[in-house]
Amino acid sequence: MQAITTKELTFSYQGKTILENISFSVKRGETWAVIGRNGAGKSTLLKCLCGLLKPSSGNVFIDGNSVSKLKTRDIAKSTAYVPQGSGRLAPPFTVREYVLMARFPYRIFGSLPDENDKKRVDEALILTGTGHLSERIMGTLSAGEFQAALLAGAVAQDTPFLLLDEPTTYLDPCHQENVRLVIERIHACRHTAVITVTHDINFALSCHNNVLSLIDGKTGFCGSKESFCDHAAEHLSKVFSVKFGSAALSEDKILYFTRGVGL
Amino acid sequence: MRAGVAGLFPLFICSVAAVAFLPFAGMEMISVSQVSGDEFQRSIFFTLRLPRVITAFTAGGGLAVCGLIFQGVFRNPLADPFTLGIASGASCGAALTILTGLSGTLSGFPTVALGALCGAFLSFLLVIIFSGAVRGGTSYTVLLAGIAVSFFFSSLLMLSQYLSSMRDSFQIVRWLMGGVEVFGYGPLISMLPFVTIGICLAIVNTSALDHFLTGEDIAQSRGVRIGFSRNLLLGAASIMVGGIVSVCGPIGFVGMMVPHFCRSFFGAAHMLLLPASFLAGGIFLTLCDTFARVVIAPAEVPVGVICALLGGPFLIYVLRRRSKLF
Numbered sequence: 001m002q003a004i005t006t007k008e009l010t011f012s013y014q015g016k017t018i019l020e021n022i023s024f025s026v027k028r029g030e031t032w033a034v035i036g037r038n039g040a041g042k043s044t045l046l047k048c049l050c051g052l053l054k055p056s057s058g059n060v061f062i063d064g065n066s067v068s069k070l071k072t073r074d075i076a077k078s079t080a081y082v083p084q085g086s087g088r089l090a091p092p093f094t095v096r097e098y099v100l101m102a103r104f105p106y107r108i109f110g111s112l113p114d115e116n117d118k119k120r121v122d123e124a125l126i127l128t129g130t131g132h133l134s135e136r137i138m139g140t141l142s143a144g145e146f147q148a149a150l151l152a153g154a155v156a157q158d159t160p161f162l163l164l165d166e167p168t169t170y171l172d173p174c175h176q177e178n179v180r181l182v183i184e185r186i187h188a189c190r191h192t193a194v195i196t197v198t199h200d201i202n203f204a205l206s207c208h209n210n211v212l213s214l215i216d217g218k219t220g221f222c223g224s225k226e227s228f229c230d231h232a233a234e235h236l237s238k239v240f241s242v243k244f245g246s247a248a249l250s251e252d253k254i255l256y257f258t259r260g261v262g263l
Numbered sequence: 264m265r266a267g268v269a270g271l272f273p274l275f276i277c278s279v280a281a282v283a284f285l286p287f288a289g290m291e292m293i294s295v296s297q298v299s300g301d302e303f304q305r306s307i308f309f310t311l312r313l314p315r316v317i318t319a320f321t322a323g324g325g326l327a328v329c330g331l332i333f334q335g336v337f338r339n340p341l342a343d344p345f346t347l348g349i350a351s352g353a354s355c356g357a358a359l360t361i362l363t364g365l366s367g368t369l370s371g372f373p374t375v376a377l378g379a380l381c382g383a384f385l386s387f388l389l390v391i392i393f394s395g396a397v398r399g400g401t402s403y404t405v406l407l408a409g410i411a412v413s414f415f416f417s418s419l420l421m422l423s424q425y426l427s428s429m430r431d432s433f434q435i436v437r438w439l440m441g442g443v444e445v446f447g448y449g450p451l452i453s454m455l456p457f458v459t460i461g462i463c464l465a466i467v468n469t470s471a472l473d474h475f476l477t478g479e480d481i482a483q484s485r486g487v488r489i490g491f492s493r494n495l496l497l498g499a500a501s502i503m504v505g506g507i508v509s510v511c512g513p514i515g516f517v518g519m520m521v522p523h524f525c526r527s528f529f530g531a532a533h534m535l536l537l538p539a540s541f542l543a544g545g546i547f548l549t550l551c552d553t554f555a556r557v558v559i560a561p562a563e564v565p566v567g568v569i570c571a572l573l574g575g576p577f578l579i580y581v582l583r584r585r586s587k588l589f
Contacts, residue, residue, distance in 0.1 A: 047480075051483075072483060072488045074486075075486070076484060076485050079484070081480070083481060089338070089476070089477060089478040091476045091477045091478075092476060092526075092531035093473070093476070093531050093532060094530070097473075097532050098477070101474060101477070101485070102485055104470055104474065104485045104486050104487060105485060105486035107470065109468070112534070153481075157485060
């Protein structure tokens with residue numbers, strides 16, 4: 001069974017503990033939403049999962065192999081990562097060039113992209129709805145288009161695990177919906193496991209089957225969406241120190257909001 | 264509109280034309296019949312002009328590729344082949360050789376060039392040691408280390424100039440202006456291995472170089488070993504710069520200008536940009552050098568002066584006309 005597992009993962013930076021004793025496991029085919037306040041360690045967790053940061057103690061395993069012992073290239077064949085929007089670079093490539101670059105881990109040094117690479121790129125462009133952008137320069141895209149192009153890159157990397165850091169922040173409702181569709185499609189078509197860090201509770205619960213909440217670097221809640229929703233308002237208030245309310249839209253669709261906004 | 268692979272073709276034709284025809288130009292034009300008939304003209308053609316044109320082409324192309332690498336790795340449009348202080352290290356080495364009265368030849372190889380080569384590698388070594396000493400260093404650490412080393416050697420160079428005699432001082436200044444005045448093929452042969460190794464290393468790493476422009480997090484998550492690739496690419500560029508500077512001195516502007524010029528036609532993907540920069544750099548320096556030896560003949564203008572005087576306005580013209588892509 002393909003899985004990313006953390007075992008007593010702890011990460012400290014300059015004497016401050018960012019993550020403490022996180023143990024959880026994401027199996028292929030699962031979708032996870034990671035929620036928590038700013039600075040709770042969500043992004044740090046994602047970076048540890050794909051080997052960008054080395055844990056201070058504990059371990060991260062991809063398919064049973066410790067990440068610290070895996071080659072960068074091999075990690076890149078199992079996890080794709082889309083970083084957070086703020087302060088992100090707009091590389092001077094066209095969208096197609098950018099997406100093609102994501103095939104790096106599969107290419108031998110100095111080789112030209114082959115037919116399979118090009119096929120994967122086309123698939124990724126279709127799956128993320130970015131085909132019409134393929135000849136545009138990344139720097140000229142709107143935030144929503146840019147995010148879609150980044151997703152296309154991650155999809156073209158063709159990995160069993162996909163890590164997204166706040167993919168819907170700064171996006172209009174239409175592009176937010178597009179991100180949700182991409183997650184659902186890639187999960188359905190390729191059985192990809194998706195781990196999404198987000199502040200949008202309704203987005204988190206609309207397309208993810210499991211929830212991990214972080215409170216000051218420690219695990220708050222870790223389990224299925226259903227068990228989270230049983231006491232959702234309670235869990236959410238504990239995470240964000242703000243009172244939450246909910247409204248049932250239909251039998252299985254519930255809208256969450258903070259009381260300040262509430263009815 | 265971007266030029267694709269087909270865009271390399273005109274560049275290639277121009278390169279061949281430049282190397283084939285420019286040796287005939289000079290203070291006195293040499294005709295084809297003179298090359299085949301006249302003994303004296305033939306020796307001028309084959310031992311002075313032809314090696315000089317080829318040296319200029321190789322040096323120009325190499326410097327342009329170095330500039331491309333530095334601009335990519337540091338994601339900085341102002342980076343040039345001399346950003347890491349390799350030129351000041353080389354200059355310092357050359358100056359010290361002149362100052363200590365060791366200038367001459369050592370089994371056919373000019374000792375000034377040897378001194379420059381030592382200086383170049385010493386400065387690169389210092390940059391790598393300094394930046395390696397910083398834990399969790401990024402490209403910026405390397406850049407800062409490079410600038411520190413550059414200033415260190417510049418000061419040392421100034422000191423040695425200050426302490427030297429009028430005659431030595433002039434020789435140092437002349438060396439610093441750069442030039443491709445070569446006699447025979449010796450200098451070209453001594454420079455060629457450095458440029459060849461550097462270009463080969465750069466070519467197999469073009470896709471890693473592309474990734475530096477996307478930011479280090481994305482690059483690493485896509486399987487690029489950031490630290491390793493960075494050192495490899497910078498090492499490749501430094502080998503080239505060391506080899507070229509030891510023969511031609513620090514010829515400025517080519518390395519910074521040509522990649523920008525090519526980027527506006529070929530886009531940012533290095534697989535195309537690298538050969539394009541090499542060819543364009545070669546053509547540019549060859550043209551500048553021909554101009555330098557013709558314009559006030561029989562005297563010569565230092566080629567570095569011509570590069571900046573002609574290249575500056577031209578670059579601004581190109582960037583104004585075409586969208587800037589960095």
